Amino acid sequence: MSRAALDRLIDPQSLVLFDGAMGTMLYSRGVFINQCYDELNLRSPDLVRDVHRAYVKAGAEVLETNSFGANRVKLATFGLAAQTRELNRRAAELAREAADQGHDVLVAGAVGPLGVRLEPFGPTSAEEARAIFREQMEGLREGGADLFILETFGDLHEIGQAIAAAREVDPAMPVIAQMTIGVDGLTPYGATPEDVARALDRLGADVVGLNCSVGPQTILDAIEKMAPLTRKKLSAQPNAGMPRDVGGRSMYMASPEYMASYARHLVQAGAKVVGGCCGTTPDHIHAMCEGVRPLSPRFARTGAPVAHVEDGKPPVLREGRRTPDVAAVPLAERSRWGAKLAAGTFVTSVEIVPPRGVDATRMLADVAQLKRAGVDAVNVPDGPRAQSRMGALLTSLLIEQRVGIETVTHYACRDRNLLGMLSDLLGASAVGLRNLLLITGDPPKMGPYPSATAVFDIDAIGLTNLVSNLNHGRDPGDNAIGAPTRFVIGVGVNPAPIDLEHELKRFAWKVEAGAEFAVTQPVFDPAQLETFLRRTEGARVPIVAGIWPLVSVRNAEFLANEVPGVSVPEEVIGRMRAAGEKSKEHAVAEGIAIAREMLDRVRGAVQGVQVSAPFGKVELALEVFRDSLDPASASAGATNAAVPA
DSSP states (O other): OOHHHHHHHHOTTOOEEBOOOSHHHHHHTTOOTTSOGGGHHHHOHHHHHHHHHHHHHHTOSEEEOSOTTOSHHHHHTTTOGGGHHHHHHHHHHHHHHHHTTSSSOEEEEEEOOOSSOBTTSSSBOHHHHHHHHHHHHHHHHHTTOSEEEEEEEOOHHHHHHHHHHHHHHOTTSOEEEEEOOOTTSSOTTOOOHHHHHHHHHHHTOSEEEEESSSOHHHHHHHHHHHGGGOOSEEEEEOOSSOEEEETTEEEEOOOHHHHHHHHHHHHHHTEEEEOOOTTOOHHHHHHHHHHHTTOOGGGSOTTOOOTTOOTTSOOOOOOOOOOOOOOOOOGGGTOHHHHHHHHTOOEEEEEOOOOSSSOOHHHHHHHHHHHHHTOOEEEEOSSGGGOOOSOHHHHHHHHHHHTOOEEEEEEESTTOOHHHHHHHHHHHHHTTOOEEEEEOOOOGGGSSOTTSOOOOSSOHHHHHHHHHHHHTTBOTTSOBOSSOOOOEEEEEEOSSOSSHHHHHHHHHHHHHHTOOEEEEEEOSOHHHHHHHHHHTTTSOOOEEEEEOOOOSHHHHHHHHHHSTTOOOOHHHHHHHHHHHTTOHHHHHHHHHHHHHHHHHHHTTTSSEEEEEOGGGOHHHHHHHTTTSOOGGGGGTTOSOTTSOO
């Protein structure tokens, strides 16, 4: 390592040229995309070393290690988690070997995002993320990296943990922190370039900037916005344009000359660290080298005013923009369901199944029966068992508008990305839907369309955080949405899981994220529910117990063996088998008797029940409730459920 080269990297006025893409070059040399590129550090070191050497020859002053995805989480998908440290050490050694053949060439240990969601939108804690980053960085430092480059991050919270890990590994090693933005100029979580500049400055990175995702035009626009807001050195490493599909392959169309032109614009806008990301090659870097070398120091940001710096005083860093919390609407004022939960009143609901087609006539007639009987709400599932049915949101809207009974709308993470979910939820709030049951969703392979793509941007815990934020007037990017939403937030819970400790942790996380009630999987063993309630005493929200009236032994066996999260004791299956040997009618009667026993047993321990209508037969659900409903309550203050607030 050259001290002069490292000083030049940190010097706010010195231009520094990074290399270009590693993955693009490896792919062009025959490495298929389904392989682990990080493993090539051990399996094909000559291939990786040759790419580094090509960039040195092109004029790059800093080489990034082939380690972007070499963290324990991503390597685990290839069965390589145990080799995390070794792969990173070897990545740095290969870059070091190539760098030493140049003049004052530095090695940057490349670190990318983990590929999992951090709290509060995912199960990975900040401490766990920091430990994973630290393990990777320790390997890179051991292999000879001169600095760390954190790149292509979409979450400011996550990159904050990466910066903290870098400081723990070696406080003296420089850290370049780069976020990624889209064509809209925002990070995937809605942060603006101004937010990025302030946040990365505050988090303590030595150089702050942007890379990947888009071509140089969008990056240039963003750099121009970031420049007045920080005195830290700025970096910019755009893709070679946006990828285009050419004969089934993604091709980057920006020429070396085009990239060189924009490299000059980027430097003039304030970036002092430039390079390339996806699609760039040694040819692009050579052209950029020739383009930026002649630039005079007068094009630097010397003396440029910084928005939050007073003349003659050290810079005062602004806090990253955070929208203040808006007070959530009290639970009792959000819906009739919420009012009963807030008052500690026992609630009743029936789960129906949306129609397969567009004709909702029968479903609406069934729901009308439930309203007349005095049921408090109708539970509307969202593609249960990955079946294709009418959407839960619009089904719920139909029910509330046509029948005037409240719904508890199941909303799954499976089918929508974060933006789609946000759009759905804002629309649902606007039309007056209030009660949500937030679930992760059954994977498509369970249903009749196994080739359908599951999204799962976030899980039920992250979705609970998202909705809780909306109830406080903020979107996931911490931007104000105006009036807060008024959702009553429910979650699912399994009192009889295979791993009870894991389920207890997830339930605690859901409650911490903002859950206000929980609906259990069908209860067939009250003792299991009682154990769960005892273990969560003092740290839970109101529990609504799931009740399923069985109709046959086959139904019981199906639930026991083919529906995840449902536990049916052998004693219950035996009772259904014995009844079924008499007749179908005896089996149905026995199933209702078992369900009524469950209801009577749990009634004093929970705050409500959700009775399923097996095969759409609401009359069976009402049999379970026989003599325990108040029809007069059906008309009490009923039918303005769908009126927007």
